Amino acid sequence: MTKPVSEDIRFRMMRALEADPKLSQRDLARSLGISLGVVNYCLKGLIEKGQVKVGNFRASGNKLRYTYVLTPRGVLAKAKLTKAFLKRRMAEHDALIAEIEALKREIDSEVAGQGASKSIR
Template sequence: MKNNQDHFDVLRKIRNSPNSSQRELAEELGFSLGKLNYCLKSLQEKGLVKIKNFQQQKNKIKYVQYILTPKGISERTKLTINFMKRKMREYDELKKELEDN
């Protein structure tokens, strides 16, 4: 379950910030750089994310862009729905606990 949550968080962040560096993404997600790299490779192997490398020849600056594939968009939607269902269940449980007290 934790792996799904990590993938969900990474897919959401990529959707909102496709031009962020791995370091920026890791910092924003609270992941180590190694953990983010592992998640990105896993998502890429599953065909959910494409990683494009660009290099500006003049300054030799390397840019990376993370792109959700159609399969990645579908998976993000599925994970979002599961996330919302889980939060609604938690809300209902907490509400019931408060009503019982």
């Protein structure tokens, strides 16, 4: 059984392809920090869903390479993934800010307990 590809990986891949449709699968894997197999698996899924269209072009002399272009359906899916990604990141940001403030209060109370007058800001 294969593990489903995370929304973050699909989002990052669609974003990278939108910026440069001529990226090779190997380049995508390298830039996203994931395996070539995961890139291939994810691309196949995006193609099957009609979110990415495959074209080809001549990279050099007699070598054909592929382009991966987001379809209108893919652009819509990417917009939804972007919204979900941003929502998750904002929640992580809010949690991080709360944790930082709690740590500052903890340090301030420890410093105050020792009679020192300095606090961390």
